[in-house]
Amino acid sequence: MATAAREHWSSRTGFVLAAVGSAVGLGNMWRFSYLAAENGGAAFVVFYLLVTLCVGIPVLLAELVVGRGSQQSPIRALAHYGGPAWKPLGFAFVAAGFLILSYYGVIAGWTLRYAFEAVVGGFPADVANRFGEVATGWDAFGYHVLFMGITIGIVAGGVKGGIERTSLVMMPALFVIVVGLAIWAATLPGARPGYTYYLSTDFSKLFHWSVIKDAAGQAFFSLSLGMGAMLTFASYLSRDEHLPASTLVIAGADAAVAFVAGLVVFPLIFALGLQDRVSASTVGALFITLPQAFAEMGGVGRIVGLLFFVTLAVGALTSAISLLEVVVASAMDGLGWSRHRAAWLAGAAITLLGAPSAWNTEVLGVIDQVANNLFLLGGGLALSIFVGWVMHDPVAEAADGTEGIQWFPVWQWLLRVVVPIFLVLVLWFAIPETWTAVKGLFSQLSR
Ligand code: PFF
Numbered sequence: 001m002a003t004a005a006r007e008h009w010s011s012r013t014g015f016v017l018a019a020v021g022s023a024v025g026l027g028n029m030w031r032f033s034y035l036a037a038e039n040g041g042a043a044f045v046v047f048y049l050l051v052t053l054c055v056g057i058p059v060l061l062a063e064l065v066v067g068r069g070s071q072q073s074p075i076r077a078l079a080h081y082g083g084p085a086w087k088p089l090g091f092a093f094v095a096a097g098f099l100i101l102s103y104y105g106v107i108a109g110w111t112l113r114y115a116f117e118a119v120v121g122g123f124p125a126d127v128a129n130r131f132g133e134v135a136t137g138w139d140a141f142g143y144h145v146l147f148m149g150i151t152i153g154i155v156a157g158g159v160k161g162g163i164e165r166t167s168l169v170m171m172p173a174l175f176v177i178v179v180g181l182a183i184w185a186a187t188l189p190g191a192r193p194g195y196t197y198y199l200s201t202d203f204s205k206l207f208h209w210s211v212i213k214d215a216a217g218q219a220f221f222s223l224s225l226g227m228g229a230m231l232t233f234a235s236y237l238s239r240d241e242h243l244p245a246s247t248l249v250i251a252g253a254d255a256a257v258a259f260v261a262g263l264v265v266f267p268l269i270f271a272l273g274l275q276d277r278v279s280a281s282t283v284g285a286l287f288i289t290l291p292q293a294f295a296e297m298g299g300v301g302r303i304v305g306l307l308f309f310v311t312l313a314v315g316a317l318t319s320a321i322s323l324l325e326v327v328v329a330s331a332m333d334g335l336g337w338s339r340h341r342a343a344w345l346a347g348a349a350i351t352l353l354g355a356p357s358a359w360n361t362e363v364l365g366v367i368d369q370v371a372n373n374l375f376l377l378g379g380g381l382a383l384s385i386f387v388g389w390v391m392h393d394p395v396a397e398a399a400d401g402t403e404g405i406q407w408f409p410v411w412q413w414l415l416r417v418v419v420p421i422f423l424v425l426v427l428w429f430a431i432p433e434t435w436t437a438v439k440g441l442f443s444q445l446s447r
Contacts, residue, residue, distance in 0.1 A: 016246055021170065024318070032048075054414060056219040060223055063230040073334070103367050108316035110134060115313055154317075155328055181264045227379050244405050327342075
């Protein structure tokens, strides 16, 4: 039996840091800032926090409950509680892992590249052109391969020896650097207008459909929800873990890092008068605007830029680990593969799948939309229905390791009613929009 020999975390801190490592990543620094810029600053931030509280936290707890309760990888875990009819959802989780990691590795490759360049030659002045070269083609693919190689190596090292050990070292370092960068950014001349832009709420934007949809997608992406990553990590927990407490720590740390990253990015952009470029936001905005800011700052910019991109790369790495672990755990449980074999074979397949994103950033952007709008939000919807309505007594499972929590009924009510209704509404708009983006891409590619 796979369960008999199941690996476990060696400590509670190990699990929490690994889960925070999964949550904190490119989403917090790259995606959050560009979405906030695109959606009018604080209006987006406010809505994002609301969605995290009312939707993200309940779904996160639901994933942890299913993972720890079943002690199995996603496909089996769902079948364990819901019967074989729920297996396809598990397969969708694995497919999402494949899809997201394929382009996530490409963006992570850009961060490695910039960190490397900061060390050897500094940031070039004509960053926009430079980004065109770095972002696509063999250059991009090469760094993607390098990044994937590191990710695979860590996952092959196992839950304790690979994933936990990496998170224990890297996450505290990441927190210290991000806070340090925010303190430094506060001293810049552009800090005040940067903060104003970031933190003043334009309430007229708050109830725009696109802001709501982007905030929902971002909350799921940022908390690694809707594809069984948190479920898989929780399957290596013992029964005495206090799941609600872990949920709050993970969600709090994730939102805090996204928020503090904004305190770095916006002052920097305003200090250099580069704000117009960010509001014309694309996936590449941060990778053009920020290096430009660093280049104009000379020696200081080189050091700060190095720290910034190393932090991004570290965040990306601990997230990529969790994406790969979903696939690896499923292959180990389902196909009986060894961890090494699963990590290297699945990792190699995902690396190859990244090629289209490495050669074309439009493809990357559309895959990102499909993954978020369809897979993560759809996966979250299915999972909330599963735990809310199908699973027998999820509250008893969640309560294991606690002394009973007063807000469990609230949790159940959110999962049963609020989360599904909200996600159906969001999907109702997101599906046609995603479909249009996919069609647009195909017509562009066939031209
Ligand atoms: N949460 C990660 C980020 O914010 O960058 C991305 C991610 C990791 C999404 C793992 C989904 C996942 F399963």
